[in-house]
Amino acid sequence: MILSLIILYVLTLIYLSIADRFRNHTSILAIQGLLIFGIAMARLHEFHTVEMIFIIVETLLFKAIVIPAILMRVIHKTKINRIHSAASQFGALVMSIAALIASCTITYYMADNRTDMIFFGVALYALLTGLILIVMRKRIFAHLVGFLVIENGVFLFSMAIGVELPILINLAIMLDILISILILGMFLRRMDNDIHTDETDALTSIKD
Amino acid sequence: MEMLIYITLSLLLAIVPLFARSERGANIAATLFMLVQIASIALVICFKQIDVVMLSIFRADTLAVVFHILMTAVLGFSLLHSSSYLKAEEVTTRSYKAYYTLLMLLAVAITCVYYSDNVAMTWVFLEATTICSAGIIYHREFQHSLEATWKYIFVCSTGIAMAYLGILLLSTVAEHGTLDYASLKDVIANGNPLYLKVAFLLIVVGYSCKMEIFPLYTVGVDANYAAPAPASAFISTALVNAGFVSIYRIYSLYASAGEVFAWARHTMILIGVLSLAVGAMFLRRTNNYKRFLSYSTVENMGIVAIGMGIGGVALWAAVFHVICHTLVKSSMFYQVGIMRHVYDSYSINRIGNYMSFNRVGAIGMILGTIVLLAFPPSPLFISEIMIFKEIVAEGWWWLLIAMLLLMCVVIYAIWNRTLRMGYNPNQDNLHLSEVNLRLSYSAAILLAAAIVIGMWQPNFLKDAIDIIVNIG
Numbered sequence: 001m002i003l004s005l006i007i008l009y010v011l012t013l014i015y016l017s018i019a020d021r022f023r024n025h026t027s028i029l030a031i032q033g034l035l036i037f038g039i040a041m042a043r044l045h046e047f048h049t050v051e052m053i054f055i056i057v058e059t060l061l062f063k064a065i066v067i068p069a070i071l072m073r074v075i076h077k078t079k080i081n082r083i084h085s086a087a088s089q090f091g092a093l094v095m096s097i098a099a100l101i102a103s104c105t106i107t108y109y110m111a112d113n114r115t116d117m118i119f120f121g122v123a124l125y126a127l128l129t130g131l132i133l134i135v136m137r138k139r140i141f142a143h144l145v146g147f148l149v150i151e152n153g154v155f156l157f158s159m160a161i162g163v164e165l166p167i168l169i170n171l172a173i174m175l176d177i178l179i180s181i182l183i184l185g186m187f188l189r190r191m192d193n194d195i196h197t198d199e200t201d202a203l204t205s206i207k208d
Numbered sequence: 209m210e211m212l213i214y215i216t217l218s219l220l221l222a223i224v225p226l227f228a229r230s231e232r233g234a235n236i237a238a239t240l241f242m243l244v245q246i247a248s249i250a251l252v253i254c255f256k257q258i259d260v261v262m263l264s265i266f267r268a269d270t271l272a273v274v275f276h277i278l279m280t281a282v283l284g285f286s287l288l289h290s291s292s293y294l295k296a297e298e299v300t301t302r303s304y305k306a307y308y309t310l311l312m313l314l315a316v317a318i319t320c321v322y323y324s325d326n327v328a329m330t331w332v333f334l335e336a337t338t339i340c341s342a343g344i345i346y347h348r349e350f351q352h353s354l355e356a357t358w359k360y361i362f363v364c365s366t367g368i369a370m371a372y373l374g375i376l377l378l379s380t381v382a383e384h385g386t387l388d389y390a391s392l393k394d395v396i397a398n399g400n401p402l403y404l405k406v407a408f409l410l411i412v413v414g415y416s417c418k419m420e421i422f423p424l425y426t427v428g429v430d431a432n433y434a435a436p437a438p439a440s441a442f443i444s445t446a447l448v449n450a451g452f453v454s455i456y457r458i459y460s461l462y463a464s465a466g467e468v469f470a471w472a473r474h475t476m477i478l479i480g481v482l483s484l485a486v487g488a489m490f491l492r493r494t495n496n497y498k499r500f501l502s503y504s505t506v507e508n509m510g511i512v513a514i515g516m517g518i519g520g521v522a523l524w525a526a527v528f529h530v531i532c533h534t535l536v537k538s539s540m541f542y543q544v545g546i547m548r549h550v551y552d553s554y555s556i557n558r559i560g561n562y563m564s565f566n567r568v569g570a571i572g573m574i575l576g577t578i579v580l581l582a583f584p585p586s587p588l589f590i591s592e593i594m595i596f597k598e599i600v601a602e603g604w605w606w607l608l609i610a611m612l613l614l615m616c617v618v619i620y621a622i623w624n625r626t627l628r629m630g631y632n633p634n635q636d637n638l639h640l641s642e643v644n645l646r647l648s649y650s651a652a653i654l655l656a657a658a659i660v661i662g663m664w665q666p667n668f669l670k671d672a673i674d675i676i677v678n679i680g
Contacts, residue, residue: 115380147369161379169328172329194354208494
């Protein structure tokens with residue numbers, strides 16, 4: 001069960017690297033939220049009400065519903081949809097596969113008996129995919145998507161390590177991330193309104 | 209309980225300006241906020257609450273108290289200068305109130321970073337500082353501030369997400385998920401050395417956006433450039449110190465990590481040298497006084513990182529350097545803010561002959577430059593000499609030569625620019641405004657305090673630093 005969800009998650013990451021519409025990006029992020037919810041539930045060893053509520057709120061509510069809704073609203077308001085990439089779709093696919101191979105190699109050398117190798121590798125792949133999106137895509141919205149992919153990768157990473165932080169700390173971390181997304185979305189819209197741009201090339205006016 | 213009362217009161221007072229009818233209401237709330245800060249520090253010191261754990265995530269240790277005192281001092285001056293700055297800018301009442309609220313919220317978040325006794329909570333509060341700073345950076349609402357704000361939030365959030373990854377790796381050594389510094393210190397030696405090294409690297413790189421060191425220093429420079437000058441003074445000192453405290457706590461933790469600590473120290477030296485090099489390079493290139501002072505922060509924090517990397521007496525010097533840098537740098541940012549009011553510009557090429565328009569401000573800037581360049585009686589002279597001595601004692605000759613060469617470039621760049629501001633004729637017609645001499649004098653108070661510390665270090669300060677650097 002968990003392995004099938006993990007494979008689906010890897011497929012969403014590959015698809016994300018070649019998708020050329022932001023609506024697709026947003027849908028993939030919502031699907032990733034659902035997959036993470038499934039993985040987290042499947043990994044629950046015992047039934048803890050508080051822990052379960054937290055997982056539902058963090059994954060199902062925030063990652064699968066609230067954040068994609070915020071992104072959809074930004075797309076709707078700014079009327080951006082197509083990505084502008086520095087690489088072709090084929091180039092992006094090659095880079096994504098290279099990142100997957102790099103993740104597997106690093107995992108092989110790094111993971112010890114206390115970490116789950118599969119989760120570790122996929123989390124690393126998610127991080128690299130997020131970074132590639134940020135570096136290779138020109139539109140600011142793609143950077144936001146890259147940031148969210150990194151956040152999902154960090155969530156998977158916490159599962160790989162098997163760390164169970166106190167609920168208060170988890171809650172604070174979750175709220176911090178949500179507020180950051182809200183503020184980033186707000187500023188993205190403001191940039192579209194005030195300086196009529198959604199491309200990173202335009203963000204070079206501050207120089208020495 | 210005390211911490212809960214402090215946070216609740218501070219947060220309440222911070223949001224009061226939003227509901228105030230006038231700017232006067234915001235000023236009263238800010239005054240009360242300052243009183244709460246002073247009272248909380250007095251309570252901790254008078255009732256010997258040092259090293260007491262509060263709400264199980266805070267600890268009032270010496271490091272936290274010293275930096276809280278510094279932050280309160282800088283905040284007081286920032287609020288004072290902000291009032292004049294905002295009035296001169298003729299901002300709307302709404303904008304005035306929002307600015308005060310954000311500055312106070314930022315102060316609360318920074319204080320929580322100082323007092324946090326938990327690796328994950330330090331991360332949470334640092335992320336909170338990003339959110340509060342964003343509003344302040346955007347306050348002037350022009351194209352550059354929008355760009356700087358976006359970059360600041362995005363790079364800080366991504367950097368801090370990386371730091372979180374480091375915290376997760378670090379937590380593999382934790383028992384039962386307890387991430388307080390003392391518990392982690394007890395068990396860190398049992399950790400996987402590779403994990404510990406990667407964790408240290410990720411955390412330091414992530415937090416570098418706050419401490420304004422290599423590699424993520426750029427966003428701090430842009431933030432200082434875009435924010436109003438009194439807020440830049442606060443960001444460039446109190447927030448930078450929050451980054452320093454966060455990294456210092458991790459560094460102290462690693463002191464028990466055996467061979468990994470040696471690796472961590474080498475990493476700090478490398479980061480320090482790169483920061484110093486970046487600072488030296490851009491100090492010569494930039495044409496804006498605020499960016500100029502920000503690159504000076506990068507350079508100084510580079511020296512601090514080198515001091516941490518060398519260890520021993522150099523570590524003592526590094527902490528002393530941060531404390532004194534706070535006083536000097538904030539004073540210079542306030543002076544630059546006053547200068548901007550006179551010339552309506554931060555442009556290095558345009559501004560000149562400041563000595564004839566504002567003698568007090570110009571002397572403040574020149575004295576500040578002398579102190580910043582670590583010429584006696586600067587306290588930075590003492591810290592830098594101590595670092596050099598330790599470098600020689602350790603036999604790191606290449607490091608000594610690299611530092612001296614880079615610092616020659618820094619001295620030339622800074623001195624050249626400051627003299628140009630004081631004595632060169634203006635390059636074009638500027639619309640000069642009247643000078644508020646009281647503000648120039650008030651900005652000089654912090655500088656005077658730094659000079660006094662340079663000539664005479666009080667015992668309580670020396671004792672406090674001794675306790676802070678006792679990380680064995």
